[in-house]
Amino acid sequence: MTDAIKKxxxxxxxxxxxxxxxxxxxxxxxxxxxxxxxxxSACRIAKSQFTAVFSHLETLLARTTEPDRS
Structure with a gap:
């Protein structure tokens, strides 16, 4: 027996x-x-937007946490 998926x-x-x-x-x-x-479809779009924002933030954080080697 399986549990019903909660909507x-x-x-x-x-x-x-x-x-x-x-x-x-x-x-x-x-x-x-x-x-x-x-x-x-609205939640698929929202998920896509979250993914893009998180990816951009990770990129920015990686840039700001790298040591300055100049």
Whole structure:
């Protein structure tokens, strides 16, 4: 017997997308997130935007934490 997948709201999905960068999701959270993203284009766009912002921030942090070798 399997547990039913909890249908996530857009707010819950956004929270999981943002927090998944810092913490691992449970199997249930990951399944619910994937199911919601499969059906919600707005949340897919938001996830893409989060990914771009986090990537840009990581690039900026890498540049600012490198020692000055001049």
């Amino acid at each position: 996530l709201t857009c707010r819950e999905t956004t929270y999981l997308v943002a927090s998944s960068r810092d913490a691992s999701l449970t199997a249930q959270q990951a399944t619910g997130l994937a199911a919601h993203l499969d059906t919600c």
